[in-house]
Amino acid sequence: MTSTNLKPELEQKSQAEATKKTTKQKHPSGDKRFKVLDITMKRNQYRPDSLIEVLHKAQEAFGYLEEDVLLYVARGLKLPLSRVYGVATFYHLFSLKPSGDHTCVVCLGTACYVKGAAELLDSLDQHTHLSPGKTTPDGKMSLLTARCIGACGLAPAVVFDGTVAGKQTSDSVIEKVTGWLD
Numbered sequence: 668m669t670s671t672n673l674k675p676e677l678e679q680k681s682q683a684e685a686t687k688k689t690t691k692q693k694h695p696s697g698d699k700r701f702k703v704l705d706i707t708m709k710r711n712q713y714r715p716d717s718l719i720e721v722l723h724k725a726q727e728a729f730g731y732l733e734e735d736v737l738l739y740v741a742r743g744l745k746l747p748l749s750r751v752y753g754v755a756t757f758y759h760l761f762s763l764k765p766s767g768d769h770t771c772v773v774c775l776g777t778a779c780y781v782k783g784a785a786e787l788l789d790s791l792d793q794h795t796h797l798s799p800g801k802t803t804p805d806g807k808m809s810l811l812t813a814r815c816i817g818a819c820g821l822a823p824a825v826v827f828d829g830t831v832a833g834k835q836t837s838d839s840v841i842e843k844v845t846g847w848l849d
Contacts, residue, residue: 704721705743708744713744715746719758722761726760737751737755765806767806768807769808770826771840773812773840774812775812776813779815779824790840794845
């Protein structure tokens with residue numbers, strides 16, 4: 668090669684290196700939300716005991732825990748996928764499916780159950796045609812249950828979009844969710 672042929676090639680390399688230095692590195696998937704997970708895992712020094720914190724951050728970033736996100740976390744923390752999946756399914760806070768625009772969580776703890784939570788759930792099922800853990804086809808509402816929300820003095824309690832409502836009746840619950848579905 669002559670020096671005249673090398674000169675344009677060297678200029679291209681130096682321009683590419685300069686561009687590389689000035690632009691931020693992107694995640695290989697192209698999804699910037701994975702960068703949030705990378706930062707969280709790095710801050711926790713990729714320790715396996717930071718799994719719950721990383722899953723919280725993943726759900727905050729993605730809205731729910733998709734299979735590829737669980738796999739990414741498992742690889743990043745060097746944990747078996749079965750353990751990551753086990754933690755994600757054990758805790759009520761984590762969701763493996765996208766939730767609806769609105770969420771209705773019926774408490775099925777002992778106090779709520781004794782005071783009629785099962786009837787509330789049956790009424791919701793009849794009115795919305797949703798079983799617990801499901802979302803309406805249009806994505807407007809998700810119906811969930813919880814073992815106990817810690818509001819036993821308000822039994823039966825229902826959580827509407829993060830707000831606890833106590834001493835609920837079938838009529839009050841149906842009235843609330845009807846507004847969401849219209």
